[in-house]
Amino acid sequence: MKSVSNLGKSPRIPKNSKVRTGPLWQLNLIQQSTLPSRLLAFSCRIRSIIPISIARHLFIGTILAIVAVLLAHQSKGLLVGESADPETLNSIRRLAESDPRVETVKKALTMHFGLHTILLAMDLRFRKDLSAAEVEESVDVIEDIIRRHHRDVKHIFIESDSLSSNERKISHE
Secondary structure, eight states: OOOGGGTTSOOOOOTTSSOOSSOHHHHHHHHSOOHHHHHHHHHHHHHHHSOHHHHHHHHHHHHHHHHHHHHHHHHHHHHHTOOOOHHHHHHHHHHHHTSTTEEEEEEEEEEEEETTEEEEEEEEEEOTTOOHHHHHHHHHHHHHHHHHHOTTEEEEEEEEESSOHHHHHHHHO
8 A cells, every 4th residue: 555645746767767757647658659649748848847828928929929020011011102003003094094185194103091092193194175174174084083993092183284385385476
């Protein structure tokens, strides 16, 4: 019969054994040759070295760090003021050039101000035979068409050219 004072204590391990500490069931697992039993025994030994609360904190901290890096990568373009993607820019150019009163789109620049807010600045060249009222009407139509097709474009600035500076001088003489 075992004495009451030995209850709950680790059994004595012979000096020729490979592992000298830990409960008996861990020793039996380590001495077995299967990989799962060795991993289970190793995890039990790690638990005794690193308390569970520290391991949990490290795990949660690692997850938070990974999420922070992913969010920073995703929102970097919005923070810096990234331009709209080339497909959107080409679509805006085609919409503006679809108006018969527009000769060409000289420049079309975009910039994100937020997730769903894009600024558009365009430099258009209108036909030479248009009046100021017709140019103004054309600008209103182009803005409406762009806003209908691209809901994220909230701010539109259009600069218009109908005559070059040399043509203006000639027409005033």
